[in-house]
Amino acid sequence: MQPRTTPEVGGMGHSMKRKEDPRFIRGKGNYVDDIVLPGMLWMDIVRSPFAHAKIKSINTEKALKVPGVLAVITGETLAKYNLHWMPTLMSDTQMVLPTEKVMYQAQEVAAVIATSRYAAADGVDAVEVDYEPLPVVVDPFKALEPNAPVLRTDKKDKKDNRIFHWEAGDRAGTEKAFAEAEVTVKQDLYIPRIHVASIETCGCIADFDRVNGKLTVYMTTQAPHAIRTVFALVAGHVGLSEERIRIVSPDIGGGFGGKVPVYPGYVIAVAASVVIGKPVKWIEDRMENLQADSFARDYHITAELAAKKDGTITALRMKTLADHGYTDAAANPSKFPAGLFSICTGSYDVKKAFVEVDGVYTNKPPGGIAYRCSFRVTEAVHAIERVTDVLAQQLKMDPAELRMKNFIPKEKFPYKSALGWEYDSGDYPAALRLAMDKIGYHALRKEQAEKRARGELMGIGISSFTEILGAGPSKQFDILGIKMFDSCELRIHPTGKAIARFGTKSQGQGHETTYAQIIAEELGIPASAVQVEEGDTDTAPYGLGTYASRSTPVAGAAGALAARKIREKAKKIAAHLLEASEEDLVWETGKFSVKGAPSRSKTIQEIAFAAYTNHPPGMEAGLEAVNYYDPPNLTFPFGSYICVVDIDRGTGMVKIRRFVAVDDCGNIINPMIVDGQIHGGLTMGMAPALLEEISYDENGNIQGGSFMDYLLPTAVESPSWETYKTVTPSPHHPLGAKGVGESATVGAPPAIANAVVDALAHLGVKHVDIPITPEKVWRILKEKGVAE
Amino acid sequence: MATHDIRVTVNGTAYDAQVESRLLLVHLLRDQLRLTGTHIGCDTTHCGACTVLLDGQPVKSCTVLAVQADGRQISTVEGLEKDGKLHPLQEGFWEKHGLQCGYCTPGMLMTTCALLTRSKNPSEAEIREAISGNLCRCTGYNNIVKAVQFAAERLGKEA
Ligand code: FES
Ligand code: FES
Numbered sequence: 001m002q003p004r005t006t007p008e009v010g011g012m013g014h015s016m017k018r019k020e021d022p023r024f025i026r027g028k029g030n031y032v033d034d035i036v037l038p039g040m041l042w043m044d045i046v047r048s049p050f051a052h053a054k055i056k057s058i059n060t061e062k063a064l065k066v067p068g069v070l071a072v073i074t075g076e077t078l079a080k081y082n083l084h085w086m087p088t089l090m091s092d093t094q095m096v097l098p099t100e101k102v103m104y105q106a107q108e109v110a111a112v113i114a115t116s117r118y119a120a121a122d123g124v125d126a127v128e129v130d131y132e133p134l135p136v137v138v139d140p141f142k143a144l145e146p147n148a149p150v151l152r153t154d155k156k157d158k159k160d161n162r163i164f165h166w167e168a169g170d171r172a173g174t175e176k177a178f179a180e181a182e183v184t185v186k187q188d189l190y191i192p193r194i195h196v197a198s199i200e201t202c203g204c205i206a207d208f209d210r211v212n213g214k215l216t217v218y219m220t221t222q223a224p225h226a227i228r229t230v231f232a233l234v235a236g237h238v239g240l241s242e243e244r245i246r247i248v249s250p251d252i253g254g255g256f257g258g259k260v261p262v263y264p265g266y267v268i269a270v271a272a273s274v275v276i277g278k279p280v281k282w283i284e285d286r287m288e289n290l291q292a293d294s295f296a297r298d299y300h301i302t303a304e305l306a307a308k309k310d311g312t313i314t315a316l317r318m319k320t321l322a323d324h325g326y327t328d329a330a331a332n333p334s335k336f337p338a339g340l341f342s343i344c345t346g347s348y349d350v351k352k353a354f355v356e357v358d359g360v361y362t363n364k365p366p367g368g369i370a371y372r373c374s375f376r377v378t379e380a381v382h383a384i385e386r387v388t389d390v391l392a393q394q395l396k397m398d399p400a401e402l403r404m405k406n407f408i409p410k411e412k413f414p415y416k417s418a419l420g421w422e423y424d425s426g427d428y429p430a431a432l433r434l435a436m437d438k439i440g441y442h443a444l445r446k447e448q449a450e451k452r453a454r455g456e457l458m459g460i461g462i463s464s465f466t467e468i469l470g471a472g473p474s475k476q477f478d479i480l481g482i483k484m485f486d487s488c489e490l491r492i493h494p495t496g497k498a499i500a501r502f503g504t505k506s507q508g509q510g511h512e513t514t515y516a517q518i519i520a521e522e523l524g525i526p527a528s529a530v531q532v533e534e535g536d537t538d539t540a541p542y543g544l545g546t547y548a549s550r551s552t553p554v555a556g557a558a559g560a561l562a563a564r565k566i567r568e569k570a571k572k573i574a575a576h577l578l579e580a581s582e583e584d585l586v587w588e589t590g591k592f593s594v595k596g597a598p599s600r601s602k603t604i605q606e607i608a609f610a611a612y613t614n615h616p617p618g619m620e621a622g623l624e625a626v627n628y629y630d631p632p633n634l635t636f637p638f639g640s641y642i643c644v645v646d647i648d649r650g651t652g653m654v655k656i657r658r659f660v661a662v663d664d665c666g667n668i669i670n671p672m673i674v675d676g677q678i679h680g681g682l683t684m685g686m687a688p689a690l691l692e693e694i695s696y697d698e699n700g701n702i703q704g705g706s707f708m709d710y711l712l713p714t715a716v717e718s719p720s721w722e723t724y725k726t727v728t729p730s731p732h733h734p735l736g737a738k739g740v741g742e743s744a745t746v747g748a749p750p751a752i753a754n755a756v757v758d759a760l761a762h763l764g765v766k767h768v769d770i771p772i773t774p775e776k777v778w779r780i781l782k783e784k785g786v787a788e
Numbered sequence: 789m790a791t792h793d794i795r796v797t798v799n800g801t802a803y804d805a806q807v808e809s810r811l812l813l814v815h816l817l818r819d820q821l822r823l824t825g826t827h828i829g830c831d832t833t834h835c836g837a838c839t840v841l842l843d844g845q846p847v848k849s850c851t852v853l854a855v856q857a858d859g860r861q862i863s864t865v866e867g868l869e870k871d872g873k874l875h876p877l878q879e880g881f882w883e884k885h886g887l888q889c890g891y892c893t894p895g896m897l898m899t900t901c902a903l904l905t906r907s908k909n910p911s912e913a914e915i916r917e918a919i920s921g922n923l924c925r926c927t928g929y930n931n932i933v934k935a936v937q938f939a940a941e942r943l944g945k946e947a
Contacts, residue, residue, distance in 0.1 A: 017882055024890030025878040027825015027865035031891065034824035117815070118808070199829040199837055199891045199925050253827070253891030254925045286830040508889030508926045676885045679928030707834035707923075715916040715929040 004521070005589050010528065011521030012735065015672035019528070020512045029251040032203050032218050037279040040205065041070065043269050044120035045282075046110040046127045047292065048102040051138070051363040051700020052151075053131040055098055058110055063126040068119025072127060073111040073272055075099035081238050083271055085154075086262065088329040089479055090337065092163070093154070094366060096264045096271075101134065103151065103326035104365045105700055106291035111268045113280060136700040137161065140300065140323040140360045151326060151361045163328045163359035168342045169419050174354035177315035181306030185390045190769045191379045192693040193298040193323070193364075195290050196371050197712060198507070200253020202293060203283035204266050206273035214244045215274070219266055222259045222505055223545025224249045226479060228537045230262055231270070233480075238274070249535035255507035256684070257370035260331040260547050261294045291705040294331070294367030295694060298323040299379040303344075303387040306352075311397050313406045315352040316418075318344055318383060322359045322368065330368030331547070332375050333477045333484060339375030342419040343468045346384035347428045347638060348406040353418035363700045372684050372745040374469050374548035382770075385463045385750030389757065390766055398445075399754065400436060403464050404429055414731070421468065423636045424738075425728045431662045432464050432640040438724055439642045439660040452762060455786070457647035458657075459759025463751035464640040469739040470553025474630045479544060485630045486555035487541040490519065490562040492623040494612040496605030497529040500562070503543010504555040505535045509677065509741055511551060514669045515559050518735065521669075522563030523570075524590025524604050541626060549637075549739035552669065553730075558629035560734040565625035569611070573623075574602045576616035635730045635738035639663040641751040647759050649788040652778030654690060654756055656719040661747070664726045666738035675723050678744045682721045685748025687713050689770050760784075794858035798823065799867025807854045814838045814849040816857070817864060825865040825894045829923065836922030839895035840864045846902040848921070865894035868901065876942035877901055877935070886935030888926035895922050900936045908947075909940055 005011030023029055060072035075097035078084040088094050097108055112123030137143045137151060143161040152158045178184055204219035221227050224247040232242035252259060269282040284293070299320050306315040322338065324330065332339045338357035345353050371378065388406075392399040407428040408415050415423040436442075444460050451458045474483035487503040500519055504511065516530035534540055543555060567587065574592035575582045578600055585592045593601030602610075611623040644658045661678060668674050691711040694704045704710040729736030749770055756772050757765055763784040768776060781787035789808045796803055798821060805820055817823045817840070828850055829835035838850040841863040868875040877897050880886065887893040896919060903910060903918040910918065915936045916929065924932065 018885065020890070021882045021887060024887055024893050025865075025874070025881050025897070026869060027823070027894045029825075029890050031824075031827070033818075033828070036822075117819070118810070197925065198889070199835055199923060200827070200889070201829070252889060253829075254889045256925070286832070286835075508887075508891075510888065672885050676888060676927060676931060679930040680888060680926045681928070683928035684925070707830045707832045712834075712923050712925065714920040714923065715932070716920045718916075718929045720912070720933070721928060721930050 009520050009524055009526050009589065010517055012517060012667065012669050014517065014670065016513055016517060016527060016670055018510050018513045019516060020510065031200055031251045031253055032205065032220050033283045035205055035218055035250065037205060037207055040279040040281055041276065042114050042117050042120040043272060043280050043282040044112050044124045045108050045265060045288065046112065046124050046129065047288065048105060048107045048109050050102060050131050050133050051105045052103060052134040052136045054101045054134060056130040056132055059128040062128065063112060063123045066119060066122045066126050068115040069112055069123040070115065071113040071276065072123065073097065073113065073268060078271060081271065083235065083238065083267065086234050086267060088327055090328040090330050090332065092328040094327045094329055096267045104363050105702055106288065106365065108264045111272065113272050113276065136363045138362060138696050138698060138700050140321050140362055143360045143362050151363065161361040163324055163361060164337045165356065165358050166337045167356040169354035170352055171354045174315050174317050174352045177352040178306045178317065181314055182309045183307045183394060184304060185387060185394050186302065186304045187387045187390045187767055189301045189303060189383055189386055191297045191299040191301065191382055192688065192770065193295045194371055194688045194692045195295055195694055195710065196256035196258035197290060197710065198254030198256055198258055201284045201286060201289040202259060202263060204269050205279050205281045206269040207279035208273040208277065210277045214246065215240055215270065216246045216248065217270060218248045218250055220252055220259045221247065221249050222255045222507060222547050224505060224535055224537050225503055225542045226482060226544055227262060229482065247537045249505045252505065252507035256372040257296065257331065257547055258293055259507065260369055261329060263293060287706045290710055291702050292365050294329060294369040295365060296367065296369050296371035297379060301379065301383045303383040305387050305391050307391055311395055311402045311405045313348055313350050316345055316350045318355045320357040322357055323362050323364065324359050324368050325364040325366040326361055327366045328359060329366035331370065333471055334479055335476060336375065340468045341376040341380045343377055343421060343466065344380035344384050345417050345419055346381060347408060347464045347466045349408045350418050355419060364696060370548060372681060373742045374467065377468055378746045378749065381465045381746050382750050385465060386753060386767065389754045393761055393766060399462050400432065400441065403432060403462065422633055423466065424633055424730050424732055426466065426636060426638050427726060427728050428464060428638060431638060431664055431726050434724055434726060435640040435642045435660050435662040438722065439644065439658060441642065444644060457649060457759045459645045459755040461643045461751045461753065461755025461758055462640065463747050463754065465747040466636055466638045467743050467746055468634050468636055469549040470631055470635045471548050471550055472634055473632060482544065483630065484544050485628045486543040486550065486558055487626065487628045488555060488558040488562040489541040489626045490566060490624065492566060492608045494609050496525060496608040498525050499531045499533065500559060501540040502534045502555045502559065503541050504546040504551045506546060509546065509551060510673045514673060515556065517669050518556055518559045519563050522560055523566060549741040552737050553635045553733060553739045554629055554631055556737060557631065557734045558627045561629060562625040562627040565627065566623055569623060570604060570607045572619065573607045573610050573615060577602050577610055632732050635666065635733060637665040637738040637740060637743050639743055639747055641747045643751040643755040645755040645759055647777060649781055649786060652774040652781055654772055654777060656686065656752065658722065659719050660722045660724065661744060662724045662726060663740065663743055664728050665740035665743065666728060666730045666733065667736035669737060674740050677741050678723050679721050681742060681744025682748050683713050683718050685745045686718065686752060689749040689752040689772060691771055693771050792855050794855055796857045796860060796862055798862045799864060809855060811854040812850055813852040813854050813857050816854040817849060823864055823866050827891055827894060829891065834923065836895040836899060837892055839898045839922060841898055841902060846899050865897055868897060876939040879942065880935035880938035884931050884934040884938050886927065886932045892922060892924040896924065896932060904940055904943060908944060
């Protein structure tokens with residue numbers, strides 16, 4: 001798309017350098033741990049070594065004698081204020097601090113408040129807790145067996161460990177299609193528990209001002225407004241009232257979904273500040289972050305396809321067991337206990353589908369948040385893209401050909417999926433064709449055949465994914481009843497510069513730049529003259545925050561529509577200044593002119609000045625607008641990725657030789673930023689495909705609770721990503737944009753897994769669960785007798 | 789807890805400090821000297837967010853005791869810009885979109901600053917190897933590589 005504005009204006013389509021960078025490259029960012037308040041105290045947390053245990057006693061005597069330690073807060077302390085439990089976003093309940101038992105290893109048990117970071121840590125070491133271990137439930141399948149210990153003994157009538165059963169689609173019709181199918185395939189897949197591990201961990205400073213009764217919390221949150229309301233609802237009974245709560249989300253060092261939940265640490269810090277009357281800082285360390293913060297994924301899926309012999313897919317069925325840990329603290333829209341998992345028919349025209357998900361409790365930390373993805377979309381995409389390859393293998397068909405055969409054709413959009421979504425727009429064959437061209441697909445297949453003949457292992461993997469973003473339309477989407485709109489408040493100053501505030505919160509996505517570009521596009525005010533602010537609930541308009549790639553689809557639209565409101569008023573002012581009628585004015589970027597007399601014109605800057613100095617009689621002064629955008633539908637970005645891997649027969653090591661990513665996210669605001677989002681997403685897609693997993697032993701001990709064992713990709717494992725675009729605008733978004741932050745995380749894992757299976761397919765391998773570690777591959781090679 | 793009087797020179801300025809034996813250099817910089825550009829991202833010496841130069845060598849300041857820095861020269865991200873002029877690496881990261889959330893950036897800048905001192909024209913593989921002790925969760929490293937190449941070229945022209 002050719003930009004419509006000049007580079008000086010910097011509207012959509014310009015790779016404008018980021019406005020936020022000057023502070024970051026100088027080390028002048030303002031992250032939560034950089035903030036120091038006068039009189040500030042430190043908090044550190046005592047955590048459970050057991051996955052399930054009764055707390056017999058907590059002895060704080062020695063801790064209180066440690067120099068610098070002022071207080072130790074336990075569940076009993078919080079129980080006095082009825083703050084020891086809190087609700088989760090999924091209307092379950094979660095302990096802030098326990099009074100009876102702990103439910104997972106690393107659970108918060110007590111908090112030490114001290115005058116320094118080090119003293120607080122000393123205090124934690126000195127707290128003595130006496131535990132009585134209880135039987136541990138680790139395996140979610142066993143959790144549902146009739147003799148399994150019931151974990152949530154706090155819930156009076158809970159008789160088992162099932163949290164929910166959810167289903168969508170046509171069960172009977174799907175069963176019939178399977179019964180009548182010429183070919184069926186079935187694949188079990190495990191999408192392991194992983195952790196977003198943003199490089200900045202979570203933390204906060206809670207500052208309760210006793211005189212004014214005002215609570216200010218600086219915290220690592222992706223959704224400051226929602227947090228404010230949750231605090232008001234949860235702690236209203238102890239006197240916190242929403243107009244006297246201010247949540248400030250400063251610079252955030254990566255979020256990816258991990259900074260959506262309300263963690264117990266935040267609540268304890270608030271309680272401590274209220275009780276002590278001083279600011280209290282809590283910054284978790286990396287081990288706490290990996291061991292106790294919300295996990296992602298942990299889906300055990302059985303995926304099935306029914307098809308004709310020619311490869312036409314006729315039906316899809318998926319059954320999933322979702323391990324939620326000890327409480328359902330997933331960050332999903334309230335009506336979607338399994339998120340948007342029902343996008344699992346993917347890019348294909350599947351006529352009949354049925355999907356069911358059961359959530360269970362185990363002795364693991366809670367979560368079920370996204371890992372840079374929109375509510376369980378990665379799980380869905382991995383399942384459909386993997387089982388599609390299983391079908392191709394069964395039919396001895398090329399996986400690209402099978403996909404081409406089943407893609408939803410371009411002319412069928414808007415397309416109603418068998419599981420109820422209305423896909424807005426797409427051109428799937430174009431994206432796959434481009435990816436095949438760019439990587440040289442047919443030449444690679446030839447190379448593979450030659451290598452196979454020589455005994456070398458090389459694989460080519462495809463993933464043609466469809467994403468579902470921009471939650472969401474208020475008729476379906478809410479969090480605890482709050483509709484998932486988002487907002488922009490735009491003010492144009494007399495000198496023609498602007499400030500735009502949004503209900504979202506960037507964690508690296510570059511909103512200060514892209515939002516300014518949207519305003520520039522709509523009003524012709526240079527993006528460099530548009531100040532963007534988010535994250536302070538005292539100043540920004542209410543919004544649901546940044547996650548699930550919703551900022552551009554929802555808040556970005558709000559920005560465009562607020563600007564269009566401004567343009568409406570500007571037109572009236574221009575008509576007044578030009579002594580023309582409104583109907584005779586035409587808008588071209590940055591100015592109104594009189595039809596047929598282009599020299600008679602007023603720039604937006606002149607109009608802005610007039611709005612404060614010479615506005616028409618009977619009109620209110622000023623030039624401001626607010627928009628709360630309720631999207632009519634979600635957006636459905638898509639893409640096709642192709643990955644080439646080489647496997648070392650000696651070590652089982654998988655090397656990504658090339659990776660071509662073709663993305664279609666509709667119209668693009670800043671191509672440079674979009675590419676950056678895709679590079680990062682691809683790397684976070686490669687991570688669980690090859691490296692990352694958090695697992696537990698039979699006693700519920702976490703394996704992978706530090707960066708020693710939990711392996712993030714470094715620059716050495718990451719290939720040089722090759723990115724391309726097709727552009728299919730969203731028909732319902734004011735800018736035709738769709739959102740992009742997570743597409744690559746969603747699309748990459750199956751491309752990699754499919755490539756590995758493809759490399760081993762001639763040995764009879766049909767599936768390998770992610771993460772595909774060298775050990776896993778080596779064992780397969782050994783079993784097949786080809787290890788070197 | 790024993791304390792020690794130390795003198796460290798940070799970005800050319802000498803500071804006297806009284807520190808506990810166990811105080812980490814990163815905490816001296818951040819909490820005592822209030823140079824918060826140097827970040828903390830882990831507790832096992834893996835992430836490199838805390839990278840500074842100690843007598844010109846990149847070190848992870850979370851794994852150096854403040855007392856070990858006594859009498860030595862430290863460079864942090866705050867010292868890269870000279871007389872209002874950005875370091876070519878800072879230019880490169882900005883120009884090539886080598887950062888997103890910015891949390892890993894100071895460590896990346898210091899590590900690559902040391903790289904460009906020892907290798908004027910590093911290959912892509914060399915750059916990737918050099919930053920393999922610095923984790924970035926946002927960028928996927930593509931543009932960090934480009935940023936360093938940009939800076940190498942700039943420095944080559946300036947020399
Ligand atoms: S803080 Fe992670 S290496 Fe120093
Ligand atoms: S830019 Fe966010 S960790 Fe590197």
